[in-house]
Amino acid sequence: PTVPTIVSVGTAFSSTAAPTATLPATHATNDILILCLQQSNESNVAITGYTQLGPQNGIGAAATAGSTKLSIFWKRDGGSEAAPTIPDTGDHTYGVMFAVRGCPTSGDPFCIGGQSWKFTASTTGTSDAGTTVMDNCLVVSIFAHAIDSATAQGSSPTNASLTSVTEQFDGATTDGT
Numbered sequence: 823p824t825v826p827t828i829v830s831v832g833t834a835f836s837s838t839a840a841p842t843a844t845l846p847a848t849h850a851t852n853d854i855l856i857l858c859l860q861q862s863n864e865s866n867v868a869i870t871g872y873t874q875l876g877p878q879n880g881i882g883a884a885a886t887a888g889s890t891k892l893s894i895f896w897k898r899d900g901g902s903e904a905a906p907t908i909p910d911t912g913d914h915t916y917g918v919m920f921a922v923r924g925c926p927t928s929g930d931p932f933c934i935g936g937q938s939w940k941f942t943a944s945t946t947g948t949s950d951a952g953t954t955v956m957d958n959c960l961v962v963s964i965f966a967h968a969i970d971s972a973t974a975q976g977s978s979p980t981n982a983s984l985t986s987v988t989e990q991f992d993g994a995t996t997d998g999t
Contacts, residue, residue: 826924826931826960826991828990829853834918836995840910841917849921854931856894857919862967862999863889864912872897872906875932881939882968885913887999892966898931914998918991922960933959947976972996 830874849855856873872895882889884943899921908915925931933955938948949963954982961984967975974992981987 824924825958826854826922828920828960828962830921831872831991832919834916834991834993834995836914836916836997837910838997840966841867841915843905843908843917843919845903845905846919846921849899849903850923851899852923852925852927853899853917854922854925855897855899855903856922856962857896857906857917858892858964859895859908859911859915859917861891861893861911861915862886862913862968863891865909867893867909867911869895869906869908877937885999887970888968889999890966892964894964895968895984898927912973914995915999916993916995918993920990922959949981967994969994970996970999 830845830848832846835841835844843857857869859867862885863882864884866878875894875896878891878893880891882887904908908917931978940947954961964974969975971994975994976989976992979987979989
């Protein structure tokens with residue numbers, strides 16, 4: 823297969839109530855839409871029409887400084903998509919969506935999923951070391967943090983095992999804790 827590519831990353835959205843999601847500007851039929859949500863380790867989220875990707879684990883006491891929970895969802899673009907409705911998760915909800923093109927056009931497009939957790943404050947993140955099951959896979963690492971800042975928090979991503987590493991999005995919010 824050809825290598826899937828991220829064709830568009832949407833505008834981040836955030837709210838201390840129910841946020842208004844924004845679709846990536848570029849997306850087409852059979853693209854895979856990925857929705858990433860970060861919150862202050864409060865309620866689990868369900869998004870109508872989207873499939874949860876991995877668990878919704880969090881760290882820290884709900885709605886307190888230093889707490890975070892990352893929730894990721896996906897769906898295959900049907901050709902005329904509307905932005906999903908995101909519920910109020912409590913303290914705050916921050917999110918972004920991106921579109922991936924070149925995936926298989928039926929079934930579950932994911933070959934591997936993994937996660938790593940860091941339970942103490944840190945200025946670094948390390949992805950789970952996984953193995954792809956075939957050549958020409960797109961590897962995506964998604965991180966959530968609990969830093970109360972409106973400035974980007976990631977920099978200089980590297981991975982000696984990959985032929986190239988490109989940062990697609992780096993954002994943050996001061997909404998809530």
